[in-house]
Every structure is written in C-alpha cells, then in structure tokens.
Amino acid sequence: MTLTRESAPSSRRRAVRDIVLYGLCGGVLIAVLKLTEYRFLVVEHSVEIYGALVAALFAGLGIWLGQTLTRKKPAVILKEVPTPAAGPFAADETRVSQLGITPRELEILGLIASGLSNREIADRLFVSENTVKTHSSRLFDKLGAKRRTQAVQIGKTARLIP
Amino acid sequence: MTLTRESAPSSRRRAVRDIVLYGLCGGVLIAVLKLTEYRFLVVEHSVEIYGALVAALFAGLGIWLGQTLTRKKPAVILKEVPTPAAGPFAADETRVSQLGITPRELEILGLIASGLSNREIADRLFVSENTVKTHSSRLFDKLGAKRRTQAVQIGKTARLIP
DNA sequence: TGCAAAATCACCCGAAAGTGTGACGACAAC
DNA sequence: GTTGTCGTCACACTTTCGGGTGATTTTGCA
Numbered sequence: 001m002t003l004t005r006e007s008a009p010s011s012r013r014r015a016v017r018d019i020v021l022y023g024l025c026g027g028v029l030i031a032v033l034k035l036t037e038y039r040f041l042v043v044e045h046s047v048e049i050y051g052a053l054v055a056a057l058f059a060g061l062g063i064w065l066g067q068t069l070t071r072k073k074p075a076v077i078l079k080e081v082p083t084p085a086a087g088p089f090a091a092d093e094t095r096v097s098q099l100g101i102t103p104r105e106l107e108i109l110g111l112i113a114s115g116l117s118n119r120e121i122a123d124r125l126f127v128s129e130n131t132v133k134t135h136s137s138r139l140f141d142k143l144g145a146k147r148r149t150q151a152v153q154i155g156k157t158a159r160l161i162p
Numbered sequence: 163m164t165l166t167r168e169s170a171p172s173s174r175r176r177a178v179r180d181i182v183l184y185g186l187c188g189g190v191l192i193a194v195l196k197l198t199e200y201r202f203l204v205v206e207h208s209v210e211i212y213g214a215l216v217a218a219l220f221a222g223l224g225i226w227l228g229q230t231l232t233r234k235k236p237a238v239i240l241k242e243v244p245t246p247a248a249g250p251f252a253a254d255e256t257r258v259s260q261l262g263i264t265p266r267e268l269e270i271l272g273l274i275a276s277g278l279s280n281r282e283i284a285d286r287l288f289v290s291e292n293t294v295k296t297h298s299s300r301l302f303d304k305l306g307a308k309r310r311t312q313a314v315q316i317g318k319t320a321r322l323i324p
Numbered sequence: 325t326g327c328a329a330a331a332t333c334a335c336c337c338g339a340a341a342g343t344g345t346g347a348c349g350a351c352a353a354c
Numbered sequence: 355g356t357t358g359t360c361g362t363c364a365c366a367c368t369t370t371c372g373g374g375t376g377a378t379t380t381t382g383c384a
Contacts (some may be wrong), residue, residue: 102330113313117370130333137372147340148371149310150277264360280341292363297344309370310341 092159099158105139106160110134113152113161179294257320270294275314275323305306 096106111121118136122129136148143158145151155161258268273283280298284291297308305320307313315322 104331112311113315115307115309115315117309117342118372119370125356128333130335131331133372134332137374140372145277147277147279149274149314152311152314153275155279266361273356289361290363292365293361295342299344302342308342 095158096160099142101139101160102143105135105142108135109139109151109155110161112136112148113155258322261304261320263301263304263322266305267297270297271313271317272302272323274298274310276319 013146101109107125108121111124116124118129118132122132136151140146140151142150143151143154145154152161171286263271268314269287273286278286280291280294284294287294298313302313303311304309305316307316314323
C-alpha cells in the first residue's frame with residue numbers, strides 16, 4: 001500500500017516564523033553586546049574570543065531552538081490507541097497440545113513476539129542463551145517456521161499469543 | 163500503556179559523531195576565518211559583522227543539529243482506549259509522518275511482520291537484498307528498534323501495521 | 325522406583341540479519 | 355539551479371539466528 005505523505009505546510013510556516021524571530025533575537029543580542037561594549041572588556045586580540053563566544057552561544061541556542069521546534073510535534077503524540085477491547089488473553093490450549101508445544105516453549109514464543117533477542121530472553125528467564133536457542137529451535141520446528149518473525153506470525157494467527 | 167523506548171546505541175553513536183564533526187567544522191571555520199584575515203576585508207567596525215556572521219552560521223548549524231538529533235527522539239507514548247476492533251486496516255498516517263517513515267519503509271515493515279526474510283522481501287519487491295537492508299535499517303532507526311521482531315512489535319502497538 | 329518428557333547446557337558452523345559508509349538518479353521544492 | 359528527500363545499490367564488517375549433535379539434570383507419573 002502506498003501512503004503519500006504530504007508535507008505539513010503549517011508547521012513549516014511556523015518554523016520559518018520561529019527562525020525569523022530567532023534571528024531578530026540574535027540581532028538584539030548583538031546590539032546589546034555592542035552597546036555594552038562587552039568586547040572591550042577583554043584584551044586586544046579579542047576577536048577570536050568574541051567570535052568563539054558568540055558561536056558557542058548561538059550554537060547552544062540553535063540546538064535549543066531545534067529541539068523546541070521539533071518538540072512541538074510530539075506534543076500531540078499523546079494519543080489514544082484503539083485496541084481490540086479484549087480481556088486477559090488465554091492461549092488456545094487445544095492447538096497448543098495439538099502442536100505439542102511445551103509451556104516453556106510457549107513462554108519463549110511470547111518473549112520472542114515482544115521483540116526480545118535470545119540473549120535478553122535468556123537473561124530474563126535466568127537460563128543460558130543456548131537453552132533459549134534449543135527451545136526456540138524446537139518451537140520453530142513445531143510451528144513450521146523458518147524465522148522468529150514467521151513464528152510470531154504463525155503464533156498470532158493460531159491464537160497461541162495475543 | 164507506555165512504550166518506553168530504550169536508547170538505540172547506534173543512533174547515539176551517530177549523534178556523538180555528529181556533534182564531534184560539528185565541533186570540528188566550527189573550529190575549521192573559525193580557523194579559516196582567522197587565517198584569511200577575513201575580518202580585515204571589511205571596514206573598521208568589522209567585529210559586529212564578523213560576530214553576526216559566525217552567529218548566523220552557528221545558529222543555522224545548531225538548528226540543523228538540534229533537529230537531526232531530536233528527530234528520532236519522540237517516544238511513542240500510547241494511551242490505551244478500548245475500541246471495537248475496526249474492520250479494514252488503515253495505517254495511522256499521523257504517526258507515520260511523525261516518525262518520518264516513508265511509504266517504502268512502511269511496506270517493508272509489513273512484509274517483515276508477515277515473517278518474510280530480507281531475501282524474500284527483495285524478491286517480492288524486485289529490488290536487491292541490500293536495498294531491503296537499507297530500508298529496514300532506517301526503519302529500525304526511526305522506530306527505535308534493534309531487531310525486526312521488535313520493529314514488528316512497535317509497529318503493531320503504534321498501529322502502523324495490522 | 326524407574327521411565328519418559330521436559331528442561332537445561334555446550335559446541336560448532338553456516339546463514340541471516342544488521343551496521344556504516346558511500347554513491348547515484350529521480351524528482352519536487354524553494 | 356541548488357537543495358533535500360527518496361529510492362536504489364554495493365561492500366565490508368559484526369552480531370544474531372538457527373541447525374545439528376550430544377549430553378545432563380529435573381520432574382511428573384505410572
């Protein structure tokens with residue numbers, strides 16, 4: 001399916017406005033610096049220091065601006081997610097026994113489905129990685145899967161996992 | 163349900179690299195400015211011009227840096243709301259554009275979720291396996307996933323895929 | 325008590341997945 | 355006409371997976 005993503009013009013306009021505002025602020029800041037003759041507080045060859053100072057300051061401000069600019073979007077990110085209003089999931093025991101899947105294997109299938117690596121699963125279950133491998137290997141065999149992603153897919157359609 | 167995204171080390175590494183590169187660029191720029199004695203090309207009161215130049219430059223760079231740095235930041239905060247399971251699936255375009263996921267990447271996410279290998283995806287889309295890898299790599303980056311199973315899990319909770 | 329299933333672990337090896345970098349053409353936007 | 359994004363591809367490299375084999379311990383139950 002192709003999903004044409006149109007550019008959000010409103011945010012862009014807002015961004016431009018912000019940048020302009022930002023520039024103005026910068027101008028004012030420079031003016032202030034000039035008026036206070038701040039640069040005469042340092043010694044002769046102060047241009048470099050002055051430049052570095054301004055650079056650092058504006059770099060920091062720029063980063064901050066960039067962040068606040070992009071942070072505006074995540075403000076809306078707090079959104080409700082429609083989830084199938086289902087109660088606590090219960091694995092289809094019929095199919096589990098049909099396929100001869102052991103409880104441990106089912107457990108590992110769930111952890112695989114939640115995106116964990118073998119290493120992470122091993123740590124979580126306090127077993128060695130090799131153990132997880134053997135379990136998953138046998139699991140794939142029983143499910144007829146070649147990859148963990150496929151195992152997850154099959155497990156979901158077979159209602160072995162939520 | 164809160165989906166806490168753990169720090170993707172690769173992105174962080176890249177971010178650090180970006181910062182270092184950025185700093186180096188700044189240093190080089192200042193050095194060049196100094197070496198060419200650019201400030202003597204303009205009239206007496208050149209300090210302001212010089213400062214403004216540096217300021218503007220660093221501001222731009224800072225904004226860019228800030229944006230690129232935080233672009234992948236938006237943590238996917240999901241709020242669960244019971245809803246009668248919808249019929250035909252439609253990807254949440256809002257979140258897709260929020261995460262900056264391209265149509266092609268979304269397509270590949272779907273194929274990954276259906277349990278296909280990179281090779282199989284490549285064959286199905288008539289592209290090279292390397293291309294699929296590139297797409298999935300960028301996809302994982304945007305989703306904050308380290309593995310394809312995790313990408314699928316995140317994609318599902320974010321309603322990017324059925 | 326003894327047996328079978330389940331769970332545990334190790335080791336090797338090849339295959340798949342993922343990273344990092346760089347490159348190129350197309351195409352839209354400014 | 356430069357700039358930016360997207361899609362494409364390569365290649366070297368590291369990490370993770372998965373298969374195969376064999377072994378030991380735990381546990382449920384006949």
